[in-house]
Every structure is written in structure tokens, then in C-alpha cells.
Amino acid sequence: MKKIGLTTTVPLEVLLAAGYTPIDLNNIFVVSKDYGKYIEKAERDGFPKSMCAWIKGIYGACIENGIEEVLGVTEGDCSNTKTLLEIFKKNNIKIHSFGYPHSHSLDDIKNELDKLMKYMDVSYEEVEYQRNRLNLIREKAKHIDNLTLEGKATGFENHILQLCFSDFDGNVDRYSDFLDEKIEEINKRVTDKKELKLGYLGIPPMQGDLHDYVETLDGRFIYNEVQREFAFPRAMNSKNIYEQYYDYTYTYDIDFRLDDIKKQIKERQLDAVIHYTQAFCHRAVEDIILKQELNIPILTIEGDKSNALDARTKLRIEAFLDMLKDKKRSEKINE
Template identity: 60%
Template sequence: MKKIGITTTVPIEILIAAGYEVKDLNNIFITDDNYDKYIDYAERDGFPKSSCAFKKGVYGAALKEGFKEIIGVTEGDCSNTKALEEVLRMKGIKVYPFAYPQSHDLKDLKKSLDNFMNIFNVSFEQVEKVRRRLIDIRKLIKKLDKLTYIENKATSVENHIYQVSASDFDGDYEIFQKNLIDKIREIENRKPIKKKLRLGYIGTPPMTLDLYDYVEKFDARFVYNEIQREFSFPRAIDCQNIYEQYHNYTYPYDINFRLKEIKKQISERKIDAIIHYTQAFCYRQIEHIVIKDCINIPVLNIEGDKLNVLDARTKLRIEAFLDMIIDLKEMKR
């Protein structure tokens, strides 16, 4: 099977219909025990130290893992992606473009998706067949999400891992589904997790995965992972076709569209506070100005860069923030 890399979540249904094994370069980078080798590789090739670690990691993963074809999102993703694509082309990698139109107009998105289907020579009917198959897996991820925030049995990091992995289903959706079914069965037999604080995580999926375990030391847990959940397309079952599904996807569009869903989940999941993660040197850091002004519960902004663990300063800020929220919650009682 042909292998193709993606730099962010794209219409995987089209690529699978075209016979590709799809791999998310972000996931390859971040899950490697020696993840920093990809960053070092990019910096040796000239990437500045003041550029996003994820972009450097994606570049390193693409070259070191021998990818010959890549999907580059030219609109609706990081502003550095276009430059990344130019360098990858220079290195001999074939880069296919895809765009999430900033107009967020369904007609414009339909044109973009139809063009993507034409590039890979697949029909709408072929893509819809794959989409319906993947919805079965998306339903299971949604079930695991409910085991997190309703039954309180799934851990925050399990919620993160299975949702973020929906960008590529670990390269094999059949095996992914089997493993997910086994995991859900295991989780269902657990006792509920009891914590005082219910947290929401919003923003780019973190470099620092120890964040999830760290907050649990302070009688808190995450019951919502915003972007990770969007990668799993939880509303796909209600969409009539692939056009609606990707129009309904919040991540590539403006912050106000994202905030509508975030506010809905804050209410539904009874969230006490939000931790907003931003990556160093990313334009999305500026969005925090809007987020903290529009969300009516406490929000803490933390920043990651190259480290895959929390630094001492960030740990202190999180501890102080959670202590404050617990005190406020007890005062209200």
C-alpha cells in the first residue's frame, strides 16, 4: 500500500479511497522516544530556533521516515505550512495541496473537496463509502469520550490519545478499531474516577503529555480535549455527506466558530476551568486575547516549545491556578 504523510487533519476518507496508508507526521514526531532528533534534523537543515517545534518535527519526520508524498494544507492551518511545503518540495517530496476556505462557505469547501477528489482520481460515491465505514470508528471514540466526562471511567490521557489518533487511525483503521473496542471494554469495568475539579483543555494538542497526570495531583482532571475531539469528528454521524462533515469541523476556521462549540461543551460537561495550551512562535497565541474575553469561567494560558514535559515554572502556575479554583468552588458552596 502507498504511504502518504499529512501535516494536520485532512479529508482522510479521500486518501483511503485512493488506496493510501495515511500517517500523521505530528503523531510520528510526538510519540517517538527520541522525538528531539526530528527537531535537531530540521535545525541542522536551516530551520530557525525561533520557529514552531511541531513544524520542525513534521519536517524531520517526513525526511527521516522516507515519505515521498505529503498533503500540505495551504489554507486553514499554521501560517508556516506554506514555507514548510516549499522546503519539502526542494527535498524531492511530492506535496499535494488542500485548503479549508477561510470564507467557511459550504460552496467554497465543496469546490476544494471536489478538487482534492480529482487529484486522487476518486469519486464522491467511493469517498462516501469510506466515510460511512469510518463513522463506525468515530462512534466508538465518541463512546470513549462519554466514558470520560459522563461515567468518569476513562482517563484524560486516554481521551487525548484516541481522539488525536483519529487524524490517521494509526495508519490502519481496522487494527485501530479492534484496539479501541478492547480498550473500551477494559474501561467499562473500572470504578469511576473522583476529582473535585472538572477541567477543559483547549488549543493545539500538547507537546507536554505529562500535563494530564500532573493536574490529577491537585484533585482535578480534564473531561474535555477540544482540538483532539475535533480530529475525531464527533458530529459526523449527523452530517449528510463529506461536505457537511468538513464544514462542521471547527479547527481550521475562525476563533468565533470554535468558541461556539467550546462554550457548548463547557456547559454540557460542567467544566470549572479551562487550560489553554499554545505553542511557542505560533500565531494562535494571539487568539488567547479573544478566548479569555469570551469565556465566562477561569482560563489559564500555558505555553510549550521543544520540551515534552512541563517545566518548573509552568507547574507552579498550574498548581496556583488549580488551588485558586478549588478555593472559589468551596466558597460558592
């Protein structure tokens, strides 16, 4: 099967029906042991220091891994993607684009999906076949989410296993088998609940040690907002491909995202949330709205190029969680 690089989560069902193997360039970049080489490659080729590390990492991962074809999301994700696709084109990489309409209209998302299906020369029936196949596997992500709530799966497992649904780790059947093995392993564990139940908001972090560090402080992320959306937790409720991608919260306006965030905060009885922002990313401004709209303690942290937490951020997280534990213990005494 032909490989196609992705700049974010896209309708995989269309690509699979067209005979492609989707590869999320974000995942190649961030899980690499030598992830910095991708950023350096981009900066050597002229990308400015003051640009988001994710965009530079995606570029470097694509060029260094010989990806010859890319599908980029030009509406609903990173504002720099359109220019990135133009640069790929100048590097003789075949580019395709897809947009999540800002209107968040079912008719408009249907038009975008129909255009993509026509462009990829696949039928609605072929796409629906792939959708039903993938959604059976996506149900396993919900099982992992429940195991996190039970105190068996860690916050990092919740994060990384749902994150990989953006491309099914490059091989749908192999990832499905891996999930079966992982679920069996997690099920055998003794329950280990932490004192603080936390939510993670925002794009997946550059810092791979964030989730584990929080666990050393007796906290656990039992809700990873965007990662959970990558796994389409409500897919089985959708009648067709159009409804499924209409119901995907990440790429639409903040109010649509907030509805589900508020619901999850209440259902999971979270003690607080940590909002991750990426340096030089336009989404960082959403922090203002989150703090206005969410009636829960929020700590905002920022990442740039480093894939590990710095000492200052660790200290801020520790102080925030200590404050939450003191508050929680005080409330128990006064009950």
C-alpha cells in the first residue's frame, strides 16, 4: 500500500478505501529518540526559530523519512499548514488538502467529505465499510478509557494509546491485535487509584514525561481531551461518515469543544485540569476562554522544543497539585 503522511487526524476511512497506508507525521516526530534532528532540519532549510516546533517537526519527519505524498488539514487545525503544504509541493511531494468547515454545518462537512471521496476515487459504500471496520477497533479505546477510570491503566497509557488512533500506528490490524494484548495485560493489574483526578486539555504535549511525572505526585490524568477525540469515542452513535466527522470536537469552534469538556469534567468528577499550550501556536489564546468558562482549577503550562519537563514547570505542577490536595483534605475535615 502507498504511504501518505498526515498533518493531523483526517478521515482515514477514505484513505484506506483508496489503498493508502496513513502515517501521522506528528507521531513519527514526537516519539523519535532523536526528535531534535527534525526540528534542526527544518531550521537549516529556513524555518524561523519563532515558529511552532510541531510544524518544523512535521516538515523534518516528512523529508527525512522519504514521505512522497501528504494530506494536510487546511481548515480547522494549524494556521501554518497551508504554507507547509506549499513548501512540500516545492520539494516535489504530492499534496492533498482537507478542511473541517468553520461553519460546523453538517451540509458543509458532507461536501468536504464528498470532494475528498471523489478526488480519491472511492465510493460512499467503500468508505462506510472502512468506517464500520475501524469503529469496532475504536471501541477498544473506550475500554482503555474505562480501565483508566478504574485505576488500572495509567494516564500515560490513556494518552498514548488513544493518540495512536490518529493513524492506527501505521497498521490497522496490527494495532488492533496490540490493543487486545495491552487490555489483557492492564486487566490483570491491581487497582491503583491516585488522590487527584485530573484532566488534560489542549493538543498532545511535546513533553513525553508529563503524565508520568504527575503520577509521582499522587495525581493521574483520567481524561485526555484531544487524544480521546482522536479515537472517536462517539463514533458508534453516528449514522454515517458525515455525522461522525461533524461530531469531532477538536477542529471546530471552542464552544463546541467546551460542551464536551464540561460534560467530561462533571462525569469524571475531576479535581482540576492542566491546559497545555504550544509556544507560537494560535490555540494558546483559547486559554482565556477556558478559564472564563470552566468552573474548576486550571493550571496552564507551555511547551516549546524540549521533549521533557523543565525544572520550573515541574515546580509549578508540584505546587498546584499540593494546593489541590490541601484543599481536598480540608474539605474532608470540614464535612
